[in-house]
Amino acid sequence: MVAEIIDGKEIAREIEENIKSEVEKLKKKYEAKPCLSVILVGKNPASKIYVRKKEEACGRVGIEFKKIELPESEEEEEIIKIIKKLNSDSNVNGVLVQLPLPKHIDTKKVIDAISPYKDVDGLTKENMGNLILGDEKISPCTPLGIIKMLEKIGISVEGKDVTIVNHSNIVGRPLAAMLLNRGATPTVCHKKTRNLKKHTLEADIVVTATGVPRLIKEDMIKDGAIVIDGGIKKIGEKIVGDVDFEAVRKKASYITPVPGGVGPMTVSMVLFNLVQLFKAQLSKHI
Numbered sequence: 001m002v003a004e005i006i007d008g009k010e011i012a013r014e015i016e017e018n019i020k021s022e023v024e025k026l027k028k029k030y031e032a033k034p035c036l037s038v039i040l041v042g043k044n045p046a047s048k049i050y051v052r053k054k055e056e057a058c059g060r061v062g063i064e065f066k067k068i069e070l071p072e073s074e075e076e077e078e079i080i081k082i083i084k085k086l087n088s089d090s091n092v093n094g095v096l097v098q099l100p101l102p103k104h105i106d107t108k109k110v111i112d113a114i115s116p117y118k119d120v121d122g123l124t125k126e127n128m129g130n131l132i133l134g135d136e137k138i139s140p141c142t143p144l145g146i147i148k149m150l151e152k153i154g155i156s157v158e159g160k161d162v163t164i165v166n167h168s169n170i171v172g173r174p175l176a177a178m179l180l181n182r183g184a185t186p187t188v189c190h191k192k193t194r195n196l197k198k199h200t201l202e203a204d205i206v207v208t209a210t211g212v213p214r215l216i217k218e219d220m221i222k223d224g225a226i227v228i229d230g231g232i233k234k235i236g237e238k239i240v241g242d243v244d245f246e247a248v249r250k251k252a253s254y255i256t257p258v259p260g261g262v263g264p265m266t267v268s269m270v271l272f273n274l275v276q277l278f279k280a281q282l283s284k285h286i
Contacts, residue, residue: 001223001224001250001251001252001253002249002250003227003248003249003250003251003252003253003254003255004153004253004254004255005249005254005255005256005257006149006153006228006254006255006256006257006261007257007260007261008145008149008256008257008260008261008262008263008264008265009260009261009264011148011149011152011264011265011268012145012264012265012267012268013264015148015265015268015271015272016057016060016061016268016271019061019268019271019272019275020060020061020062022275023061023062023063023275024062026275026278026279026282027062030282032282033062033063033064034063034064034093034094034274034275034277034278035063035064035065035066035091035092035093035094036054036058036063036064036065036066036092036093036094036095036096036120036270036274037066037067037068037086037089037092037094037095037096038051038054038055038065038066038067038068038096038097038098039068039070039079039082039083039095039096039097039098040067040068040069040070040098041070041071041072041074041079041097041098041101041102041105042070042071042072042101042102043072044100047098047099047100050098051067051098053263053267054096054267054270055067057267057268057270057271058271061271063271063274063275066092068082070082072102073102074102074105076104076105076106076109076110079097079105079110079113080109080110080113083095083097083110083113083114084113086118087113087114087115087118092118093118093274093277093278093281094118094119094120094273094274094277094278095114095115095118095119095120096120096121096270097110097111097114097121099170111123111124112124112125116138117277117280117281118277119138119277120138120141120270120273120274120277121140121141121170121270121273122138122139122140122141122144122174122273123140123169123170127139128140128169128174131174131177131178131181132177134181136178136181137276138273138276138277139174139178139269139273140169140170140171140174140175141266141267141269141270141273142170142171142175142209142230142262142265142266142269143171143174143175143178144178144269144272144273145262145265145266145268145269146175146207146228146230146262146265147175147178147182148265148269149228149256149261149262149265150205150226150228153254155205155226155254156182157179157182157183157184157205158182158183158184159183159184159185160184160185160204160205161184161185161187161202161203161204161205162179162184162185162186162187162203162204162205162206162207163186163187163189163199163200163202163203163205163206163207164176164179164186164187164188164189164207164208165189165190165196165200165206165207165208165209165210165215165216165242166188166189166190166207166208166209166210166230167188167189167190168209171207171209171230172188172190172209173188175207176188184205187199187202187203196220197219197220200216200220200221201220201221201222202222203221203222203225204225204226205225205226205227205228206220206221206225206226206227206228207228207230208227208228208229208230208231208241208242208243209229209230209231209242209262210231210242211231211232211233211242212231212233212242213231213233213235213240213241213242214240214242214243214244215231215242215243216229216242216243216244216248217244217247217248218244218247218248218250218251221248221251221252222251223251224251224252224253225251225252225253226252226253226254226255227243227248227252227254227255227256228255228256228261228262229241229242229243229245229255229256229257229258229261229262230242230256230261230262231243231258232258232259232263239258239259240258241256241257241258241261242258243255243258245257245258
């Protein structure tokens with residue numbers, strides 16, 4: 001068996017085409033278009049790349065993009081002040097703070113300063129709480145992208161055992177909630193999990209996002225499993241994921257590449273969420 005590659009780049013392109021069409025219709029109807037404001041603190045090279053990718057994606061679909069760049073030393077209070085100003089700006093429909101933030105800043109405090117009605121990343125307490133309760137108004141972008149990727153290839157997660165190797169608020173925890181909402185049985189693993197291999201071997205679907213190169217080996221998945229690799233790491237000039245791709249591909253039924261798998265889906269979900277927020281904001285003023 002050789003796994004079929006899930007082309008996240010192509011799926012994201014199709015999603016972007018649909019978003020572009022919807023943005024054009026909204027612009028004609030309301031004479032307005034969505035606007036995303038992104039706050040970038042410091043000069044983290046990876047963060048700068050991610051922000052650039054979001055800016056390029058906005059440009060492709062006709063969404064206005066505003067970037068606020070702040071120094072590494074910026075005070076937490078100043079960032080929150082900027083966020084509150086954006087919350088009250090009717091011309092801004094979505095606010096995103098690029099993570100990670102410098103160590104002296106309380107990430108949770110900053111994220112929760114974002115209005116849940118402009119929370120493009122779906123990470124505020126209100127939106128995460130809604131998610132846990134089964135009300136997926138705005139969901140975190142990477143988990144949402146993974147769900148849509150599986151839907152696109154015709155995979156229902158209902159009744160399936162899913163092992164998630166990540167327990168962050170950005171990926172693992174919200175993904176587990178979304179899987180529960182769809183009738184799956186998720187297992188969440190992390191650095192203190194005693195026997196990772198045991199959990200991955202039992203899974204119909206393995207989702208990993210640790211940034212540990214080639215963590216998931218061929219002998220850690222069962223025949224026919226679906227493998228979603230959300231990890232990314234640069235080794236020399238090569239970009240690799242959490243999965244030993246060539247070896248695991250021989251056992252899996254489906255597998256995502258790195259790059260070109262989860263990453264493009266995450267970016268497309270930023271656009272998707274922004275349009276949902278934009279429409280919700282319009283409906284309040286009509």
